[in-house]
Amino acid sequence: MDFGPYLLLASLEGAVGAAVLAVTALGLSLVFGVMRIVNVAHGEFFMLGAVIAWWAASLIGVHPALGFLGALVLSPLIVGAVALFAERTVLSRLKYDPEATIVATIGMLYVIQQVVLMTYGPDARPVQPPFDFRIQLPWFGYSAYKLFVIAAAIALMLAVWAGLTRTRVGLMMRATQYDRETARAFAIPVDKVYAGVFAFGAMLAAFGAVLVVPVQQAHYLMGHDPLLLSFIVVIIGGLGSLRGTVLAALIIGMSDGIISVFFSPTLAKIIATLVVAMVLVWRPQGLFGERPA
């Protein structure tokens, strides 16, 4: 293949990665922005979403499309319920103290991961894509499902943006993010907003996982990379900034896809990790963040 088409293929792969990453990182970003806590278990919510997607799809199993649709509904709901339970029983009792929360969510990471290992097992299992159709470009054929992933991610992000800026619930969330005490004084149920945001953040991770499962198999250790990449995206994009998160996901996802096609993935990861650490040291508010954190 010539360089041009090769680059196009790498960019398409990068765009699929960026789309899933944007959805997943958006969840982490919302939780960080509104609640001011770092959820280390976010990657495990992603993994749980993928495993439940496999379970739902194989349970329904009449037609791949029906199974996928079922997974798309069930998986975020179940993961959201698990997150809600964790928030009510653990995080709210810690009063959202930042450091205690990190330790507790590290604990959740192990609990979720190991429970999945005990029930689902150590195997990687695929989910059939809802439709098996290739779009024939002049140079190569490309899976239509992957293009659907990009479209679905864009639609979801537009919906979240509209929800945040156009609805009453979104207004409450933004008010809580801006100033918790004043929001409470205006009779906004801050505790409920926190619980809802934590569950919603986990649901976004699960949604991203359902989208990715037909491309990448479900495995109990798959939460590690999305967590690290989401962290990087949220930091680069500016902690709690929605626009920054999406932009950073696009940059990181695309460059991750393109760089790992052309260069050694380990070296790319080393450089990316160090760059992110340096960004956090010298610009704690992120590249696109407005207020200092």
Added chain:
Amino acid sequence: MSVMRRLGLGPDRATALHVGVLVVLLALHFVLPDYHHISIARIMVLACFAMGYNIAFGYSGLLSLGHAMFFAAGLYGAGLAAQFLDVPATGGLLIGILGALALVITFGAVALRTTGVSFMIVTLMFAQAVFLIIYYFGEFTRGDEGFIVPDAMRAAFGYALNEPTARYLVAFGLFAVCLIISLAIARSGLGRVLVAIRENEDRARMLGYDIYRMKLLALLISGGMAGAAGAVYAMLFGYVGATFASIEYSILPLLWVLVGGAGTVLGPFVGTLAMFYLIDITSGLTTAYLLVVGLALIGLVLFFPKGILGTIRERWASWLP
């Protein structure tokens, strides 16, 4: 006598307790059956890692999520020197400690420019970079698979360190040194300044302390201990692998310190002992033994945020250093 006093040792309850613990551990060498003999040796070395972590987290309030890089620096410093340069254990220990200190001076000094959550994430990122670097040089480090340290190099002063007696006594020696250093720091002016920074950084700065320098000093002692533990671990147990540099080994010292009691001298040892045997027992029942680690972490921050010795100090023994 003045040396004893400078080390924080004197005729009091705290000294008696810590010397007593050391005497008991030495006595255990003669009575323990084989399996527990090697387990306690391993626990003593890992407890040194935890004691180092405690200097940063427990006393200075530096919640690092990247201490695995200091342990790994010691482990790989000693292991690679033995493997490729034919350096025996004593030189390996020195190289390991220097390697860890070099990491503190490069990565640690940069990370200390941040505080709170940013510090946690930056240390996590740096440790991740070190982990990946170990993979990148897989030709020498053999990555995940790791390598066995050649037996000929596992020797110090003519004693083979893979013999049970030498292994236990070297582990005990390192443990005693780290414990006495910890006790000395806890009871010295330096220890009080570190606690002051942990409790209220702005006030400590107002009192005229150079916060950055104090934190860096704490991190140097902390990383040095972790590096020494790593180097001795490589020499006593003979295996070097990338798992020891993974995030799991940054979380474990945090867990051990939290279980035993952050900011107590004996806490890291108590926590390491408790978690080691808890995991030892449960891993006989299930392969998902990390579940225990997770539940322990959640249970601790919810119900015992001060750990075992921290709770004892709060309720019954306020003299506990």
